[in-house]
Amino acid sequence: MLQLQYFNDEYDSDRNMRQSIVLKARVNDIEQAENAIFELTESLGTFFIQEDVYFNVPNGNLKLRIMHPNATLNAALGERGTITKKRRAFTMNDARIYLDDVDHVGQFIDIAVTLTSSEPDACIARAKEIRDHLKIDEDAIVPAAYLDMMMENLSFDDDPPSRKSTKSGSETESDDSVLNSREC
Template sequence: MPTNIEIKARVKNLELLLEKARSISGSQGTRLEQEDVFFNSPNGRLKLRIENEGASGKLIYYTRNDISGPKQSDYTYTIVQNPKDLKETLRLALGVRGIVKKVRQLFMVGQTRVHVDSVEGLGNFMELEVCMRKGQEMSEGTAIAEELMKDLGISDSDLVVCAYMDLLDAKNNKN
């Protein structure tokens, strides 16, 4: 299974973060509108990511410990040609846990995907995904993530330990 080293953090100053991400990546980034439909799963997490207003999608399964700071995420995915039909099939078979809608600005920095996300109902966040290479030590991926955190002005107090779906669940259970 492919592996990432990931971090997620709340964003205090969106414009400053975007400015730093543009500078570090040397690009304006790519704007993506995504709907992640999370399904009930007995193991790990299963989500259907729908992009481009349903024109394309990915079925993604992943496991990740909910800990602060850089963490290992093991995943696999399948490209989906008809995500709306698959969404209905999986809804009937497994049930929908919840839906996360976001606008994502994607920047590439070396082997790292820098996501600047505006998440419906939650606010602004930043994610780093260091895409680990075959044979690369996890400690090297962690060091890359920590260095990018510094470069982007992300402090340990900004870090979030769980997925957007978990944050939405917590928010909805408070109300």
């Protein structure tokens, strides 16, 4: 079953919030994934490190992507956890593909197809087309956010001692990590 997530994730050139359909999957062979993405995008990608801090909110996830330390949201809401990842970004006209190496969680490929309000079904089809081109198996797709995987000790690394949980005993209920999901 393929679950696609809808996110308000970036601003366009007119400062309008852009929505994307996101597909995330485990990667077992990072070199093979890089080669397949290069074949598709003809790009070596852009490498950067991101730190995402998740905050306690009643529904969904509120995430701050850190470039500079900021204590305001932490003081107001309380921090759920932090994810640090090395990310390599590849861009196409209608999509972004990321190769992520997430501390204590594993390696993933993340496909984000820009959602056009008039054609959401076409965007879903495009995400599937990219998934098929990159030969991503259905069982590799993960519907959870990286923080949720880390908190539930769902590490896909070969090194089990590296798995850590930041979930306290009082946080036993399941978090709603999918803002809006649609099965395809």
